[in-house]
Amino acid sequence: SGKFLLPQAASTVLRLNGAAESNTAVFFNQNFEGTKERIKKMFNKVDLSVSSYDTAWVAMVPSPNSTKDPFFPECVNWLLANQFHDGSWGPKFHPLLIKDALLSTLACILALKRWSVGEEQINKGLHFIESNLASATDEEQQSPVGFNIIFPAMIESAMNFVGEFPQISPFDYLKVDDALKFPFYASLGRLSSRRAIKSYNTESTRILKSSYSCLNIGNEDFLKLAVEDFNICQSIHHKELYHLARWVVENRLDKLKFSRQKQACCYFSAAANLFPPELSDARMSWAKNGVLTTVVDDFTDVGGSEEELVNLIQLIEKWDVNASVDCCSEHVEIIFSAFKNTINEIGVKAFVRQGRSVTSDIIETWLDLLKSGLKEAEWLRNKSVPTMEEYMTNGYISIGIGQIVLPALYFVGHELSEEVVGSSELHELYRLMSTCGRLLNDIQGFKRDSAEGKLNALSLTMIRGNGVVTEEEAINEINSIIKSKRGELLRLVLQETGSIVPRACKDLVWNMSKVLHFFYTKDDGFSANEMMQSVNAVTEEPIILSELQYGNVDVVDQVWRENNLRLLVYEF
Template sequence: MELPHTVQAHVQKIKEEIFSPLDPCNFVSPSAYDTAWLAMIPDPRRLERPFFEGCLDWVLNNQNELGFWGESHVREVPTIDSLPATLACMVALKVWNVGTKNIEKGLEFIHANAEKLLTEQCDGCPRWFAIAFPAMVELALAAGLQIAFPDSLKGVVEDIFIKRKRILEMEELVDHYHYPPLISYLEALPPSYNIHEEDILQHLSEDGSLFQSPSATARAFMATGNKGCMIYLESLVQRCGSRVPSTYPVDEELIKLCLVNQIQRLGLAEHFIEEIEDILAHVYGNYMIQESRAMGNIVQTQIYKDSLAFRLLRMQGYCVSPWIFCWFLRHEDILVHIEKNHEYFLSAMFSVYRATDLMFSEENELQEARSFSRKLLETAISSRSTKENLLRSPNFLRVIEHELRLPWLARLDHLEHRMWIEENETNALLTEKVLSYRLSFLHNDALLQLAVESFKFRQAIYKKELEELKRWTKDYGLSDMGFGREKTTYCYFAVATSSSLPYNSETRIIATKSAVLVTVTDDFFDMKGSLDELESLTDAIRIWEGKSLNGHSKVIFNALDNLISDVTRIYFVQQGHDITKDLRDIWYETFVSWMMEAKWSRSRYTPTIDEYLETGMNSISAHTIILPALCLMNPSLPNHMMRPGQYETVTKLLMVSTRLLNDIQSYQKELEDGKINLVLIYLKENPEADIEESIAFIRKILDQKKSELLEHILMDDMGNMPKPCKQLHLCCLKVFQMFFNSTNGFDSETEMLHDINKAIYLPLEVQRSHPLKALPSHNGSKKGRPMTTAQYNRTSKLHGRKSVAMYQIPRTSSGGGYGRRMFVLPKFVLRMI
């Protein structure tokens, strides 16, 4: 089906603006905090002017309407990041005596919102904030800015200063247990910490940076005049312009992985197939030539990146080892650090947990990683301090809860895309540095707009096709049988929304018709037809002659004959082969299995487990639904793979997996109806076992078979079936997992209605940004009583500091690459540093 012109236009525009060429710096949100620090650096040759004038201009021109700089939520609600960022930006403006009105507006924001923002953090102040916020307050006061806090905040501010004091006393400048290390916060460390120039120079990276932090490197340059620091900063500005990121260099590979992830979760992958393949092929090549992963200084980032790469590559069919991201399990010190600081590793652990969804058989390291990450994510959900720390990303906890509550295989792609569109949050990697490392797409609005248009287009198609199917079931009498389940809407909903792949309309229609016929016929065998009627219908299917049939049997036969005629006609036009016999044989095999189960039930015969599974694999009818549909795909399923006895391993694994899923959730109903079920057979063969043990036994088999099935679906070298056909097997598994995840949702008249409405009928509810007034203070008033300078001084004295820090670093006799002139600075700058 041809895409609307609006969708095509959006796709083409995004390809031109994002992918050719793809500039990673355009995908990282600027850090107001780091930009402000570069703006403070004087020109060594013209000390009365800033060296990076563009950064100062950026600060002047990028103040939020509410008066703050820094990160905000979707609706421009400020985060706690905005406090140190706003203070730093005001100091940068004060250094150069510009932006008086900006400073006034920033002070108004601080005074109006500090209480609200700080009290939200009082029980869970992040490490980065405890280091940065006091330092920026001291710096602002040193600059002569009138920073005043309400009396009610005195205790909160004291607690933050006390936490900083504790951090500075307990942590070494660089150790193996804190990421990033203290020295990466150089710009925020007070003079009392007594850092010497040689300490700074010793820890400079080869690129001249201090742990790739622009703000810390700017401070290092102002303290040492080191030429390498300046070369790093100049390179940064030349590469990224005046939009300074919170870390540099930007990890180009991570950016590309996050872009692919964003495109896929918004449901746009079908529009960028070649671009995604090119990116992942490049990433795969890089991972294959690296025998071990270099952990770097930001462990969270490395874990996040490696686990994301593993998931995307494995989903694409690449053969990748779990150890490309499970390496952290071999480092006891890292595990201990993650557990102690779990709130800073939530993005990484979330990515790890999602990667372990793609677990094959005998991958014990993935099971270990899954258990470890799940435990930490569950801890985060129940932790108040974590929830407060995540105010920068308010939807993230809901996403974590969704991930833990509903298994990946139980989710339908179309509904997942809706969730991500409506959440409308950018990729965010929350780390310990002052601002979260946010992969904020400048083109995210374009991607979001395309996602909205694409989702609406799918909904319009789904509505039209569902109405067509309802007419078909009514015309052939299937919706008026007077017994059993009328599940046309359920069946179409499952087929249409289980995948984002660009299947054509015929594929969806045929799969749904097959599912409707399976449901109606299964009910007829279970609850309505006599043994004579069932035998006559089965025999008619064998010879494919329905003239002698009447009543319900006649309705079923005519509808099935119409379905097979449609499939064979379309396939013959496409491929030039007649597959009538193959399709009839599949359906006859299924009727035979239903007939066998009807005889067992009515004779009260209990088969062995092996007998039952041999028949039950066919009677569940998963293959009966998808194999005819696969014939109409491009590339289509080779007709020899449709013949009973010649099914591919992937199809057989799907058949047994769906049977086990059904039996775990349906045993109670089938016990009441007098039907056979694997749970009940196991209990009869093992009288010492109880129902929980029986279910556990079957679930263990199911987990093993699903792991094998997943490997056959995802790995390109497993079997000869075309990849799109294997992907439809995955969709079928997800449908059964969704219907039989925790209850028998397929038999419920109401359980699926909400999801059906969201998938097909209800319009999207996309969050839109809009300006908000200043946040009220914690007690509900607009303004609190300010903390006086004397009160602030008393607070500072509790920590053995003067109220105004002079930020002077002891100097050695060595000079920097720019010579001693660097330190002949304006009086205020000298006071500041």
């Protein structure tokens, strides 16, 4: 155990006694409601700022009487008169809005070049773009909607349209073209919210295609509301993570030395998208089943024998057994007991939500996983080489994603009939999501699996190529399959006609797909060093409003003292 300093205002995990805990809740609620009321009064009148980006595009419209003249000369004049000293157009300088300034500046250059005016402004604008192009690939920068598509296309247009465009090299263009490391299908809601909050204090500036500001609406109340909401949710997440750690110990899963202890990552994968307080049961179901999936994966890979796996399957099939007698090893007894306790707990909570027992359905999903693991163990033992179809038919189950997602569906606010649960629509959602996960995992785990003598989708693709297909070519082929399956999944999620699966359930499936793409962007998920930074950003590190406003540690400390926000020592 260790000691952590936590601000009282940022976490409700702290075990405060009676009146103190009550007073903290009242403090949060009063501040939160007061902020909401102030915001409501702001919308009597909304006055928006001028957008350089939009003005530039309007300025490019030719007159219907002469294509050599602008239809809106006043817009061209505005561009000439409103360039900043650094050569940019767009928002007032902010270190996290440089992407918007790049986009706006390039649009203004194109507009001025269209009418052959403003040579001095064009040159200054080109210099600004050259000096700040590296920001186009900066993950910390706030991106206008569609930036990774629009900006490279505008650069290409500028290269053709603006003859003297020597400042941007082909190498830089390729950098811009590959700007987003985490596209929409790999973005996690809570991390996106945190980044947005941290860059929010920009004189009421908002970003869509370009930035704009509400001139008569201050953003301090919006920022305060967002920070309060984030920290209240985070305090709940922190508490749930603490209970998850206790659950691991109570079920003796920490005694399984062969198993990775990854409960923080498992919880993060739930809380990163399922963050509202009312989804607590869904998060805990997701996280606990995620931990159990990790245990099963490690058990089948390194920790258990084939005999133990068969014994575990038999125990779950029988269910009502004497674990101390019928388990062939201590490892099997620990895992089976954890399964039984957790599935029964989730089943009881789901019964309240669904009005029917779903325990048997949950048990069946786990049996499917264990049997798929047994199949892979048999392939390895017999040195069998399955066809790609055989491998994927088994592999989308053995990846262990369905065991996390399917039970959580019972807790997102809809009663799910047996018809919905057993529908081909839900199964196809599950299959597509899990297929993407399996293929992403196999690309990143190729070297590890090869070292252990295991086949996966990548090695099977190379084998099928009879030694002609290289590793790089096989990766490209599998990435094409992932892209195709991801597109099919998104279409099914958005489909309304003929759909019987509630949208909230389909969104949950899509959220898991995003988690998978996020986890496997660089490494094999759990092995990525950046992962714990992301976990802490969601569960451990509150956003300090005064830090955003003043940006100075000394000032922050002073404000905290003035508001009597005590730092308490929390025994973890």
